[in-house]
Amino acid sequence: MSSNVIDLVGPERSPRSSHAPRVLIYSHDTFGLGHIRRCRAIANALVASFPHISVIIVSGSSVISSFQFGDGVDYVRIPGVEKQSDGHYGPHHLNLELDDTIRLRTDIIKQTVLSFDPDVVIVDKEPVGLRGELKPALDILRRRGARIVLGLRDVLDEPGKLLEEWRHSGALEALDTIYDDVFVYGLESVYEPLAGLPDQQHFSAKTRYLGYLKRAVPSPMPPNRYPRITKQPFILVTPGGGGDGAGVIDWVISAYEADPTIALPALIVFGPFMSREKRKDFAERIARNPKLEGLGFEPRLELLMNRAHCVVAMGGYNTFCEILSFDKPALVVPRVRPRLEQAIRAHRAEELGLIDVLADPAQDGDGVRDPMVMAAALHALPKRLPPSQAFVPDLLDGLPAICRALAENLSSPVRTRALAPSVALS
Structure with missing residues (x-):
């Protein structure tokens, strides 16, 4: 496993175009750094492979501005929601009720989808978003013909708890009716995160195990300021x-x-x-x-x-x-x-x-x-x-595998998705 690869280095910036493909990545970010760091790695890999595209990350992370992003990547920060140690949620900064905060997040996500109009959407882990906040945007995206992908880490939780949560939230229905693909950022031989869910035939055909997401040394290298x-x-x-x-x-x-x-x-x-x-x-x-x-x-x-x-x-x-x-x-x-x-x-x-x-x-x-x-x-x-x-084969093939899986939508310098007039602005 070579570790001498340098992140964020690529060709000169691609000419800007309003007609190039667009990707939106949603990350609810209620606890820690995991979700935003995974989404950042995917976004940077996509613009490195397809430098003409634009990627927006919609995130609730309070530290998203601390991270480096490649040319062509930007983010929309939605109000933060904090996950407590007991699993319950509350607003991170705002003096609002949780329902009011979720309503605000929902409106911002919906407006971002309407304005940015992505060709590909990658939803990180939560099929309908935090407390269903993604549902209105998913309905718009489905009508507009965007390719909607659910991206999952290798392990979600014990099967019984996952089934209970997803059945209650409506995630199981969304998995069947909304999503075109399910990308698992791991190997089937290591763990199957959806193995405990019922009606496997509804989503098994669209599930791909891509491998873990290889990380790289960031560039440019900073001055030597470490202890x-x-x-x-x-x-x-x-x-x-x-x-x-x-x-x-x-x-x-x-x-x-x-x-x-x-x-x-x-x-x-x-x-x-x-x-x-x-x-x-x-x-x-x-x-x-x-x-x-x-x-x-x-x-x-x-x-x-x-x-x-x-x-x-x-x-x-x-x-x-x-x-x-x-x-x-x-x-x-x-x-x-x-x-x-x-x-x-x-x-x-x-x-x-x-x-x-x-x-x-x-x-x-x-x-x-x-x-x-x-x-x-x-x-x-x-x-x-x-x-x-x-010696686990193909262990770290996740990022190039994502790029290969989305090449049909992103490789052309011009957007290929045709919008019907009746849904173009809805």
Whole structure:
């Protein structure tokens, strides 16, 4: 698995044209960084392969402006909605009721669809959007003849819970009647995210397993401003967005406090959603340990992943893709609440020999994190074989596979979709 590929480098900017194909990517973004980072990777891959097209990402992410996008990619920021640890939602910033916020988001999405008029729409994970906010836009897109694609990560949740959620939201009906394609960003041999749903014949024919989304070193390279630890072999510790990663970080710091013989130092990246109080407490403990350094938020985490010798992380989809892409020995401590997604992914990857997994006993509420258990895992981690030695074929073919799958709609410099006069403005 080569990691020397550079992201966002391509030919000179394509001439602008109002007649070139257009892609809209929807990402509800209620928690963490996973959805926007996945959509960003897809958008950048599309404009690299089809530089004449335009891509708009509709996102609720509060940190979307921190990320680099290729020429031809822009975004529409809808009001943020925050997912709580118990799985419930609330407005992130606005002093509105949730229903009012959803209504506002729905109107913005609908107007964006009407004005931008995409030829291809990729919906990330939620078939009808958050609380059905995407339904009016999907109706317009269906009437206009756009190609509508549902993009799914490799694991959604345990089958029973997914069935309950999708049946209640109307997602099952949309899967059957609205979507032209279902793209799974993973391999069927690794996991089948829709295996527990009924009436498989309604969508199995339009489901494609494309492979995981390979990540690249961002470009242009920034000045060398990283902590001193990065100038030598080090362990990168990342909890993703950080909103639910305090337990992993606490466990790692405790291991270094309990066992000063751990060979490699560690750089801990908190993530933008970790609470100020937790970050302050961790920073004080890190400052007292010569083998630890901390960093707040790094939107180009790929740079650090590429430099690191090995990685300790939670089991989110995007971090998993980065571990595979940069071929790093990894120890994954998966989250088990409010979804089992990370645990399912991590244990399946461990079965395939891609990573090592360490269960967090405190997540069940009655266990205690033993610092020496983590210390033993950190001693063993640098000796672990990288994921490439598991020899899983076509593991990271996701991005080129997406481009191949959409080439019929995007390769021409002129839009080929013919709009009927009666639906052109509706």
